[in-house]
Amino acid sequence: MHLIGTPCAERLFRGARGMSAPTGAFTMETAPDGRRRMRSPPAAGTSGGGHVAERPTIGIFGAGKVGTALARLLVDAGYEVALAGSPRQTALELLVSVVAPGARVADAAHLADESDVIVVAVPFGKAPTVPWNAFDGKVVVDATNYWPPVDGHIPDVDADERTTSEIHAALNPAARVVKSLNHLGYHDMEDDPMPSGSPLRRAIAVVGDDADARAAVARIIDDLGFDPVDGGALGNGRALEPGHPAFGRELSARELASLLEAERAVAA
Numbered sequence: 001m002h003l004i005g006t007p008c009a010e011r012l013f014r015g016a017r018g019m020s021a022p023t024g025a026f027t028m029e030t031a032p033d034g035r036r037r038m039r040s041p042p043a044a045g046t047s048g049g050g051h052v053a054e055r056p057t058i059g060i061f062g063a064g065k066v067g068t069a070l071a072r073l074l075v076d077a078g079y080e081v082a083l084a085g086s087p088r089q090t091a092l093e094l095l096v097s098v099v100a101p102g103a104r105v106a107d108a109a110h111l112a113d114e115s116d117v118i119v120v121a122v123p124f125g126k127a128p129t130v131p132w133n134a135f136d137g138k139v140v141v142d143a144t145n146y147w148p149p150v151d152g153h154i155p156d157v158d159a160d161e162r163t164t165s166e167i168h169a170a171l172n173p174a175a176r177v178v179k180s181l182n183h184l185g186y187h188d189m190e191d192d193p194m195p196s197g198s199p200l201r202r203a204i205a206v207v208g209d210d211a212d213a214r215a216a217v218a219r220i221i222d223d224l225g226f227d228p229v230d231g232g233a234l235g236n237g238r239a240l241e242p243g244h245p246a247f248g249r250e251l252s253a254r255e256l257a258s259l260l261e262a263e264r265a266v267a268a
């Protein structure tokens with residue numbers, strides 16, 4: 001999959017100093033034990049399912065373009081990362097040692113047990129083949145996209161009014177599903193990271209029904225070099241899907257938060 005580039009003009013609108021934080025901005029706070037934690041804005045209003053380790057172990061299902069790019073970036077950012085590939089994939093150890101050195105290969109049956117945060121980075125139609133029943137209580141980042149030019153038309157999905165991540169979340173209601181990392185290309189993940197506070201830093205949205213899970217994913221996104229934007233509930237994820245306003249666009253946190261708010265207003 002190749003996501004469309006964005007007009008440079010959008011970059012020019014970025015991060016003007018002195019502007020207030022966008023509505024969907026996460027904030028960092030220092031806990032009594034001195035540790036720093038990402039917090040969702042109070043307006044998000046959903047209850048959290050519990051604290052996630054400050055530096056979670058990350059398990060990625062899918063060792064393709066997105067899975068390996070993410071693994072590489074996460075290892076660089078200091079995370080412990082394991083990948084489980086497709087049953088058809090051979091020489092995965094060799095592939096991972098070359099394209100994501102420092103990440104390890106795990107057995108799909110055990111990856112969830114070994115991970116605090118799981119990323120599903122498999123083709124949309126293959127998402128039901130990951131072991132959702134092992135995801136109870138886990139933060140699960142759904143990075144998949146239903147994109148008929150690539151995935152073909154799936155009549156049940158076409159007829160379903162839920163967002164694609166709500167469809168996946170229903171595979172295990174005890175999983176703390178967050179939709180994120182899906183609306184930019186894997187090459188953008190590699191090319192566009194910038195330090196926090198950079199005026200041209202690009203934003204990535206985080207939607208999900210569990211506020212603690214959203215905050216945990218936001219922290220990871222910040223560590224990857226992007227501004228996380230809190231989009232609230234999982235049902236708000238439509239704006240991030242292919243063919244919708246945030247998909248493939250290069251946006252600042254302010255622009256992405258405004259866009260998500262506008263989409264919510266239209267949907268209400």
Ligand SMILES: NC(=O)c1ccc[n+]([C@@H]2O[C@H](COP(=O)([O-])OP(=O)(O)OC[C@H]3O[C@@H](n4cnc5c(N)ncnc54)[C@H](OP(=O)(O)O)[C@@H]3O)[C@@H](O)[C@H]2O)c1
Binds near residue numbers: 001003063085130186
């Ligand atoms: N490419 C992008 O820029 C981009 C950006 C954001 C999000 N996404 C989304 O992320 C997902 C992955 O995209 P991609 O471009 O990385 O695809 P990809 O290069 O085809 O890689 C996906 C990999 O997942 C494997 N897989 C299938 N079922 C699996 C399972 N149960 N467990 C572990 N691995 C499994 C596939 O193997 P088989 O070939 O054997 O099925 C393939 O090796 C898609 O839903 C896509 O829409 C893509």
